[in-house]
Amino acid sequence: MHAMVYHGPGSSAWEQVPDPVIQADTDAIVRVDAVTICGTDLHILKGDVPEVNPGRILGHEAVGMIVEAGGGVHARRVGEHVLISCVSACGVCRFCREGRYGRCLGGGGWILGHLIDGTQAERVRVPFADLSLYPIPAGVSDEQMLMLADILPTSHEVGVRNGRVRPGDVVVIIGAGPIGLAAVITAQLYSPGRIVVVDKVDGRLEAARKLGADVTLNNGRDDVAAEIAALTGGLGADVTMEAVGVPETFELAVDLVRPGGHVANIGVHGAPATLHLERIWIRDLTISTGLVDTNSIPMLIELIRSGRLDSSGLVTHRFGMSEFPLAYEVFEHPGDSGALKVVLFRNEETGSES
Numbered sequence: 001m002h003a004m005v006y007h008g009p010g011s012s013a014w015e016q017v018p019d020p021v022i023q024a025d026t027d028a029i030v031r032v033d034a035v036t037i038c039g040t041d042l043h044i045l046k047g048d049v050p051e052v053n054p055g056r057i058l059g060h061e062a063v064g065m066i067v068e069a070g071g072g073v074h075a076r077r078v079g080e081h082v083l084i085s086c087v088s089a090c091g092v093c094r095f096c097r098e099g100r101y102g103r104c105l106g107g108g109g110w111i112l113g114h115l116i117d118g119t120q121a122e123r124v125r126v127p128f129a130d131l132s133l134y135p136i137p138a139g140v141s142d143e144q145m146l147m148l149a150d151i152l153p154t155s156h157e158v159g160v161r162n163g164r165v166r167p168g169d170v171v172v173i174i175g176a177g178p179i180g181l182a183a184v185i186t187a188q189l190y191s192p193g194r195i196v197v198v199d200k201v202d203g204r205l206e207a208a209r210k211l212g213a214d215v216t217l218n219n220g221r222d223d224v225a226a227e228i229a230a231l232t233g234g235l236g237a238d239v240t241m242e243a244v245g246v247p248e249t250f251e252l253a254v255d256l257v258r259p260g261g262h263v264a265n266i267g268v269h270g271a272p273a274t275l276h277l278e279r280i281w282i283r284d285l286t287i288s289t290g291l292v293d294t295n296s297i298p299m300l301i302e303l304i305r306s307g308r309l310d311s312s313g314l315v316t317h318r319f320g321m322s323e324f325p326l327a328y329e330v331f332e333h334p335g336d337s338g339a340l341k342v343v344l345f346r347n348e349e350t351g352s353e354s
């Protein structure tokens with residue numbers, strides 16, 4: 001088969017590799033029908049995730065069909081159409097039993113395209129298939145479902161749920177990349193009063209308005225603190241979410257929240273940020289951090305099935321899988337391409353038919 005292989009910082013290729021095989025009886029092999037690229041894959045390619053070894057197949061988001069299942073797989077079956085979660089779950093460790101699959105101690109967690117070969121391939125081995133694959137209901141598009149492998153559960157769990165968004169809240173989302181935009185979509189499940197999105201790129205702010213943001217602010221230009229004060233009678237936002245991953249935006253998220261409010265950090269940070277305890281000790285704030293668990297995938301699937309949630313607005317570009325290098329190029333340069341999420345579909349002519 002063909003796969004997108006990491007060869008060390010700055011080097012990767014769509015190339016011929018051996019087909020995956022069942023290694024444990026709880027594994028399944030999935031034929032990949034649609035797959036996407038995550039900002040995390042770009043970090044891996046830059047060499048920012050040193051535990052990813054050269055030779056590793058990238059990718060942790062996909063939908064496809066089960067073509068082979070080990071003898072220990074009971075809930076899923078060959079021929080079934082499934083969503084592959086970005087997080088695998090052993091199901092029995094202390095954290096899995098609390099639904100904290102991201103923290104799995106039994107060999108799961110974020111392993112695909114990280115510690116084991118990933119989904120940017122014609123086929124992929126998925127460990128703990130019973131708990132790491134979700135059946136796709138009839139009538140739901142692969143594209144909509146693909147957004148549930150990572151970005152929708154991440155923004156919902158780490159942003160909206162940790163931030164405790166409630167009806168009527170003023171919610172400020174800082175960063176309008178795929179994660180911030182998915183937070184715009186999933187925050188609406190809780191009927192906030194107003195959603196404000198802050199970014200430095202006008203094109204991203206326009207995407208946020210299309211997906212349901214009520215107010216957008218460009219922090220390269222606008223006085224964001226003054227605007228939020230004006231919107232909230234000087235109190236500050238009920239909930240702020242950080243969806244960038246730099247000190248400046250975390251500090252802004254803390255500055256913009258009202259006394260008693262919630263700050264939900266989603267961004268992955270590489271540098272220390274300053275927490276002004278000398279200012280906030282008196283403000284009754286709750287600040288949360290987190291890694292996605294994907295335990296909200298079943299709920300999100302049901303909302304898509306029933307038409308109450310629409311993730312299709314996040315997909316801007318479509319390719320065949322053999323065009324992977326081009327898709328990376330487009331995804332890596334959103335300023336030129338306007339890319340949010342790119343989707344790659346199985347090439348019938350190169351796909352390993354079964």
Ligand SMILES: NC(=O)c1ccc[n+]([C@@H]2O[C@H](COP(=O)([O-])OP(=O)(O)OC[C@H]3O[C@@H](n4cnc5c(N)ncnc54)[C@H](O)[C@@H]3O)[C@@H](O)[C@H]2O)c1
Nearest residue numbers: 039175176177178179199200243244245267268290291292
């Ligand atoms: N916690 C988790 O489990 C988890 C999971 C997935 C991704 N993430 C993280 O979430 C963050 C967002 O992911 P993404 O894929 O949307 O990233 P992205 O890089 O595509 O988007 C970031 C957005 O922030 C904007 N931005 C950059 N600097 C800014 C600034 N100073 N002020 C305002 N806006 C600014 C950019 O214009 C862009 O629109 C990343 O840090 C990513 O690593 C966390």
Ligand SMILES: [Zn+2]
Nearest residue numbers: 038039040150
């Ligand atoms: Zn991801």
Ligand SMILES: [Zn+2]
Nearest residue numbers: 090093096104
């Ligand atoms: Zn576990």
